[in-house]
Amino acid sequence: MLNDAVVADTLRRYPHLFKIVTPIDVDKFSAMLVAHPNQLFRNEEVALSRYLQHFGSKLLRRMYLMPVHVVPKPRSSKFRLVNDQSAGSYSLNSMIRPESIKGVVLDGIPVLGAALRCFRRDHQDSELIMCKSDVSQVYRQMPVSPHWQIRQVVTIDSLRHVDQCNLFGGRGSLRVWAAFDTIIICKYIPTPQVHLLRLWDELGVHHEPSKQVHGLTLPVIGFNIDPNNMTVTLPPEGKTRLLNAINDFSSLLPGNRCRSLTEFQSFTGYANWAFNVFPLLKPALSNIYEKMVGKSNWRAGIYINTAVMRDLQWFKDHIKCAPGVHFLNANAWTPADLVQGAMGDEFALMDASGVGLGIYFPWAALGFHCALPTGAPTGTIFFFEALAICMAIHCARMAQGRQTHEVSSVDIMVDCDLDVHVDHIPGELNVIADTLSHGHLNFVRERVPGITLLPLIPPQDPTRLAWSVEWLVHERAIALGHTLDSSTKLVYSSALNSYLGFIHLHAFPIDPTTKTLSLFTTYMCHHIEPRLVDSYLSGICSELEVFYPTVCTARVSPLVSRTMKGFKRLCSKPVVQKRALSKDKLAHAIASFGSTPSFDDHLFLTILLTGFHALLRLDELVWPDDKNLQTYRKLSMHATVKLDADSFDYLLPVHKADAFFKGNRVLVRRSALVPNPYVFFRDYIAQCDTLFHLRPKLWIRANGSLPMCSWFMKCLRAIFPRDISGHSMCACF
Numbered sequence: 141m142l143n144d145a146v147v148a149d150t151l152r153r154y155p156h157l158f159k160i161v162t163p164i165d166v167d168k169f170s171a172m173l174v175a176h177p178n179q180l181f182r183n184e185e186v187a188l189s190r191y192l193q194h195f196g197s198k199l200l201r202r203m204y205l206m207p208v209h210v211v212p213k214p215r216s217s218k219f220r221l222v223n224d225q226s227a228g229s230y231s232l233n234s235m236i237r238p239e240s241i242k243g244v245v246l247d248g249i250p251v252l253g254a255a256l257r258c259f260r261r262d263h264q265d266s267e268l269i270m271c272k273s274d275v276s277q278v279y280r281q282m283p284v285s286p287h288w289q290i291r292q293v294v295t296i297d298s299l300r301h302v303d304q305c306n307l308f309g310g311r312g313s314l315r316v317w318a319a320f321d322t323i324i325i326c327k328y329i330p331t332p333q334v335h336l337l338r339l340w341d342e343l344g345v346h347h348e349p350s351k352q353v354h355g356l357t358l359p360v361i362g363f364n365i366d367p368n369n370m371t372v373t374l375p376p377e378g379k380t381r382l383l384n385a386i387n388d389f390s391s392l393l394p395g396n397r398c399r400s401l402t403e404f405q406s407f408t409g410y411a412n413w414a415f416n417v418f419p420l421l422k423p424a425l426s427n428i429y430e431k432m433v434g435k436s437n438w439r440a441g442i443y444i445n446t447a448v449m450r451d452l453q454w455f456k457d458h459i460k461c462a463p464g465v466h467f468l469n470a471n472a473w474t475p476a477d478l479v480q481g482a483m484g485d486e487f488a489l490m491d492a493s494g495v496g497l498g499i500y501f502p503w504a505a506l507g508f509h510c511a512l513p514t515g516a517p518t519g520t521i522f523f524f525e526a527l528a529i530c531m532a533i534h535c536a537r538m539a540q541g542r543q544t545h546e547v548s549s550v551d552i553m554v555d556c557d558l559d560v561h562v563d564h565i566p567g568e569l570n571v572i573a574d575t576l577s578h579g580h581l582n583f584v585r586e587r588v589p590g591i592t593l594l595p596l597i598p599p600q601d602p603t604r605l606a607w608s609v610e611w612l613v614h615e616r617a618i619a620l621g622h623t624l625d626s627s628t629k630l631v632y633s634s635a636l637n638s639y640l641g642f643i644h645l646h647a648f649p650i651d652p653t654t655k656t657l658s659l660f661t662t663y664m665c666h667h668i669e670p671r672l673v674d675s676y677l678s679g680i681c682s683e684l685e686v687f688y689p690t691v692c693t694a695r696v697s698p699l700v701s702r703t704m705k706g707f708k709r710l711c712s713k714p715v716v717q718k719r720a721l722s723k724d725k726l727a728h729a730i731a732s733f734g735s736t737p738s739f740d741d742h743l744f745l746t747i748l749l750t751g752f753h754a755l756l757r758l759d760e761l762v763w764p765d766d767k768n769l770q771t772y773r774k775l776s777m778h779a780t781v782k783l784d785a786d787s788f789d790y791l792l793p794v795h796k797a798d799a800f801f802k803g804n805r806v807l808v809r810r811s812a813l814v815p816n817p818y819v820f821f822r823d824y825i826a827q828c829d830t831l832f833h834l835r836p837k838l839w840i841r842a843n844g845s846l847p848m849c850s851w852f853m854k855c856l857r858a859i860f861p862r863d864i865s866g867h868s869m870c871a872c873f
Contacts, residue, residue, distance in 0.1 A: 144287075146202045151286050157195055157302045158286035194299035204291040205300075206232060207833055223294070223307045227833055232291050233311040241315045250416070252360065256367050281345060282306035282316045363416060374417045382414050383459060390444070390452045398441030400779075400836045404432050411455070418462060420550045424455035439779035439836050458554065475563060488532045489565065491573035492524035497596060498576025499532050507584060508535055509576040510596035528577075529562055531596060620686060626769050627759065635679030638664065652684055652691040658703045665707035674704055721752055721868045726815050729859050739827060739842040744855045746824040747839065747847065749817035751869040754806045758866030760792060761839065763846040775846075776806075776838040781825060786810045788821050790838060 151158055199205060207224040225232040284292070284306050292303040306316045357366045364373040374382070389399065389407045399407075408425055415422055427447040435442060478485045480503050489500045499508040508531070512524065530549040553560060567574060575584050581593055607615075624632065642660050643650050657677065664673045677695055684691045694700065729748060733741045747761050764770050773794050780791035789807040810818035832840055839847050849866070856864065 144202065147287055147290055150200050150202055150290060154195070154200060158289045159304055191294070191296075191301040191303060194296070194301050197298055197300060199293060199300060200290075202290055203293045203300075204230070204232060205293050205295060206291075207830070208294045208296075221308070223292075223303070223309045224833070225307065225309045225311070235291070236311040238311075241312050252365065256370060259367075279306045279308050279310075279313050279317055282313075284316070361416075362413070372417055374414070379459065382410070383456060385410050386452055386456050386459075390449060390456075392444060397444050399444060400439055400441055401432065401435050402438045402834055404428065404435075404442055405438075408432075414459075418459065420553055421455055421458055423550055424451045427451050437779050439777065441777060441779070441836065462554075475561070486536050488536065489570050489573040490525070490528040490532050491570055491577045492521060492528045493574065493577040494521070496577045496579055497524060497528045497531065498573045498578075499528060499535060499596065500573040500576060501535070502572075505588060505591045506535075507572070507576050507588075507591055507593045508596040509579060509581065509593065511579065533558070533560065535596075624682065626771055627764075630766070630768055631675070632679030632682050635676040636683040638676060639680045652680065652688055652694055654694045654697045654699050657691075657694050657697075658699045661700060661703045661707065665704075665711055670704065670707045670712050673707070677704070718865045718868050719863045721748075721864065723813065723815070725860065725864070726752060730815050732859050739831070741855075742820070742824055742827065743839065743841060743847060744852065746817075746820045747852065748856075748869065749815060749820050750806070750808060753808045753811075753817045756792075756806065756869065758849065758852065758869070761847075762849045762852045765848055765850050777836050778825075778828065778838045779836065781838065783822060783825060786818075788818060 207227050209222050209224070210219040211222055212218075213220050226234075282305065284304070289302050289304050292307065294301050294303055306313050357364050359365075362374070362378050364375060365371075366373070385407065389403070408428060411425055427445075428451070431442050431445070431448065475487060478487050480487075486501070487503055489502065491498045494512075496509060496511040501507070533549045533552055552558065572584055572588060575587075576593075584593065585591060621629075639652075639660055640650070642648075642663055643656070646659075646663075648656055648659070657680075660680075661673055661677065664676065677700070681692050681695050726749060730745055733745065737745065750756065751758065751761050759769075760774070763775075776790055776792060780793075782789050787807060787809040789805050791803050792806050793803040808817050808821070810816065828835075828840065831842075832844065835844065837846060841847055841851070853866065856866070860868075
């Protein structure tokens with residue numbers, strides 16, 4: 141970047157856009173560094189570096205535009221400014237090499253716990269008062285080089301501004317602050333909190349009084365830290381929010397079992413925060429991480445399978461029962477602290493080889509062994525070593541696990557309040573367990589006379605249990621109810637209701653015989669169009685065939701067929717068709733919105749042009765008004781869009797004629813004629829990426845809602861007469 145000639149040219153021609161801005165008193169800071177012990181570090185990391193006035197609406201050469209939005213701060217009425225430096229294929233974070241920031245991490249509760257344990261071992265009887273000092277807008281007080289400022293351009297009211305300071309959300313932001321903070325701490329580490337605050341005042345580092353706290357307990361990232369009782373506590377309201385987050389993530393609507401990669405990442409981040417208090421519950425994310433492996437499209441939906449749902453339920457059940465208090469044990473222990481024969485102490489040696497597992501309890505003269513499963517993959521020795529440890533926990537408490545080995549082991553540790561330590565032992569000191577893992581049992585008996593050897597049965601997935609007849613009937617009824625598409629099902633149900641009303645009105649038996657169907661046809665044809673009665677008969681057959689297998693035979697009988705044919709001759713009226721759209725009418729629609737249509741107007745025109753050129757029905761483009769017809773399975777997603785130089789296409793996920801449930805790709809080519817659907821679709825996608833880059837749906841209105849059928853028809857009625865409708869998009873074909 142420093143050697144980029146285009147960047148250098150832009151910086152030279154527009155120097156007023158790039159300045160080094162920081163509230164820190166640079167002169168005092170520099171004076172403090174005269175005697176700094178690491179001069180090389182100082183020279184490399186310390187540089188004298190918020191928006192300037194706009195420079196118009198066009199980007200200059202080598203400039204990058206980053207999305208900006210705000211989100212509410214947790215446990216606060218304030219908002220947090222978010223600079224999304226990971227958005228897009230050419231995000232700012234992708235330009236920072238991971239190795240350049242390696243080793244810089246935020247300290248969390250585990251680091252604080254380790255410090256407290258260390259202090260408590262040396263001062264067991266001292267009462268501790270903790271203090272916490274926060275710098276106000278900490279990252280924003282750090283400057284950045286103009287060579288990086290050129291990539292930090294934001295848009296406010298359609299005008300461009302250069303952000304000249306360090307940002308939250310940047311891959312290197314923490315390292316920039318850590319460089320400055322490390323120098324301060326190395327220069328002077330005050331004991332009383334006031335000394336640190338005075339140092340900040342002297343340097344010009346801003347801080348808010350409300351964030352400078354101290355006491356016998358201290359709130360840290362949403363937890364209450366008690367250094368005297370050595371506990372980390374999750375408050376009740378925090379526990380409630382956590383359970384709500386799990387419920388929101390795992391609450392799946394019918395036909396929609398997917399969450400976007402962004403939603404997966406957000407949830408796992410929240411769960412990892414909770415692991416500060418519930419460290420044993422980390423296996424709850426194992427299957428979630430497995431689903432995320434290899435995914436990079438943050439809009440793409442990821443299917444939430446049964447394994448993920450089971451883990452989340454396990455996670456939730458433990459959180460409900462747990463007190464929300466994590467004890468930071470002051471005294472660390474090693475295997476040397478264990479006492480043979482003491483209640484609650486146990487010692488085991490484990491090993492996993494390429495052929496089997498071995499567990500040896502030397503105090504009990506007890507050994508377990510088993511062979512690896514046939515066809516076990518190579519390169520998975522660490523998995524089997526972890527399995528051996530989990531099985532040792534099972535053997536130690538004589539528990540029979542019937543879940544995933546990690547989950548069931550955690551259940552035992554929680555239920556029995558076990559504190560488990562794992563140490564590595566050189567192979568020459570672990571001969572018995574190693575020999576057991578290779579299956580050499582006679583050698584073990586020679587080396588350990590009187591040892592009891594037992595076969596080891598690893599935990600297995602639950603076997604399939606028998607269902608009750610009532611449950612089988614219930615599940616079958618659900619499957620039968622999903623035989624037809626929801627729109628077809630609604631029409632057929634209406635037909636069946638008409639038939640049942642006719643039967644009740646005339647006191648006929650419900651059995652759909654030839655006579656009953658012909659009389660139903662006679663009655664209905666005197667009230668509605670005979671062509672509709674014909675479709676009613678199809679719906680009645682579909683609904684009643686499961687219970688009356690002969691209904692289809694009765695439907696096609698000569699008596700019913702001829703009755704239907706006769707009433708079509710007597711009572712049918714000519715079909716009234718809607719007028720077809722034409723390219724001239726499309727051009728009229730575009731002109732009616734003027735040269736600067738709103739986002740919703742542009743969305744309407746894009747849907748209209750896409751439906752016209754792709755032969756789509758209206759219900760394949762908009763959200764139904766009838767809630768009974770709304771299903772997320774039919775929504776087209778932004779992640780499926782492919783925009784090429786001469787065409788665009790996207791996935792229509794499912795429709796009622798899709799027998800294989802694979803969906804179809806809608807392909808529209810660029811047209812040389814006006815109006816060109818490609819241009820409208822391309823511009824709509826660009827606006828969506830700017831306004832709704834976190835929304836996974838393809839079609840979306842300016843207020844974030846889905847475009848309803850009634851909304852589309854209202855827009856259509858404002859332009860065309862009533863003989864133009866949603867069907868007019870494909871009526872000419």
